Amino acid sequence: MAVQTDVLKAGAAGATRTQKGESLWLDAWRRLRRNRAAIIGGVLIIILVLTAVFADVIAPYSYYEQVLVDNNKIPPWMLAIFPFMAPYAKLSTDYLVGADYVGRDIFSRIVYGSRVSLTVALIAPLISLAIGLFIGSLSGFRGGRTDSILMRIVDVLYAFPTILFVILLMAFFRSTFAKPDPGSFTYAVSSLDNRMGGMLFIFVGLGITAWETMARLSRGQVLSVREKEYIEAAKTIGVKDGRTMRKHVLPNIIGPLIVYETLAIPTYIALEAFLSFIGLGVNPPTPSWGSMIADGSGVVRSYPNQVIFPALALAVTMFAFNFLGDGLRDALDPRLRGTQ
């Protein structure tokens, strides 16, 4: 439940100012605890986080070491599920769910792959929240010319198909930073990306494309709060805009925004998997479930185990985040139960 309490704490910190706010968050927490699906989601996420943190301990093999003679080996119990593999498959009890086409342990790669998906689940919402909240609240708070210019930009970006835009951006980053000279800015960026296994550009790509809905949402929230008496009161006593924003507007609008981002996490995870699937995601040999599914779906007819297990890992993770996100939304606003 670490994630849930963190989210709630973040909200509660902003809402403790008023008695009503505090009871709202406590109330939400009580409702969340009663929601069995959300609890299952939360527990699964904790297990996943632990898997990612202790991947070195859990994984029996490294994720990059290739044992070519062991390629495509499967454990004997696999034949019970897929009997058609019997005539050609090489059997070995060394690998829990089999080895891939260059003899890497699939289970270990799935374990390490959780790091990529979970980092995306953590970082992408933060980037989207940061950019979207900044643009949206600026637009809503300032109004007038600033508002219309920013919102027209959002409108134009909306017309870009997200997937195509991300692909274009990824291609741009990948080749701009392909072979930089040592010492230059591009070199620093590129080596940082390499050290992160290619994830830096995924974050930038997702971040640039994912903030637009957030901006619209936070603009709407700011607009609804802006006309309230307490904002007027703050203005009257001469509070500066930035402080009004931080102390009075932000705490009152952050709840729905957090809910939106939680519900969007599965989308980010799926987008990362998609990017890795088409080869624009993480750099090999860093394992991502998306790239493992891509490798596996090429041999689905002869070795279905190579695609099914990474696919299951991805599906379970998305289930967990969907359950938790739904539960959080229901808990914070019971009237919205069941909406998307």
Added chain:
Amino acid sequence: MGRYVIRRLLWLIVVLFAVSVITFGLMHAVPGGPFAREKALPEEILANLNERYHLDEPLPMQYARYIYDVLIPKISDIPPGISTRDDAVFNIKLGAVWLKWMNFGPSYASRSRSVNDIFRDNLPISFQLGVMALTLSVIIGVPLGIMAALKQNTMWDYLGMSIAIFGVSVPVIVLGPILVAIFAVALGWFPATGWGAQPPFMLFFLPKSLNPDYFRSAALPVIALGLGSMAIIARLTRATLLQVIREDYIRTARAKGLSERVIIVRHALKNSLIPVITVLGPLFAALVTGTFVTETIFGIPGMGRYFVTSITNRDYPVIMGTILLYAFLLVIANLVVDLVYAWLDPRIRYE
């Protein structure tokens, strides 16, 4: 209303202009060109290639040339299909000459095919796939949502919403290979790859004949692609229907003694489907643009693969063509939805 439509169409032009400029700028900013090879081409050949495709001109000139070719119709006496340079999406015969309109340019990756060919031959397949997936998701999603809402907090509700959560949580890259593994490889009920219709198409996008084989080849990809939007539609239908059946006018209808059937169909459903219709626009665009993975997994010769390969190949006209086309689809879909919205709900008036 008329003025509103005109304003929206003008806005469409602005959006397409902005999208084309951003795409054009971004793709030319990507280092490397369409003819960059591991082993570099001789300089003279590279120069000739660049000259043939006008890549040696300044960028604004290239952009203007592209827009000119797309927008301005031209008269030509060469029949279509002879040259990739003298080709267009619409070729209309006028006596001895041809009126050619919308030339999206050649594809650098293929000497015999132009972007117009891709639009004519591959786009309709993606389009059929997207339309069928959307139809499936509406046909199943709406009743599923209605069932869940009317039997709220019963087994039916939980069953329906479990299916919906499953649909949201299982992306095509997961569902596709699993469907192939089970229904094509293990059970052999459906073909694992291929598409049951070949170009040319009727009215630009309809297959010439609808035989059982066509639907057999389409079944798995349509299910894989449509499940996600089916889930979104089911959840949205349930949510809005739950809101609507608590409205005063439903209580009034009950008080009048109308039958439950009439209340649900005529009063509740009609009002609760409006938000569902508004998401159909973006969903449609997402389905047609989102066919890439589906087409890769199921080996369908649609347009999906072009948007990835064109970007890695720096195939500029193909990049421009695909992105502009999809931006156009997206904006038009949203416009249609807004108009249907006003038509369905008399309280909404534009202006």
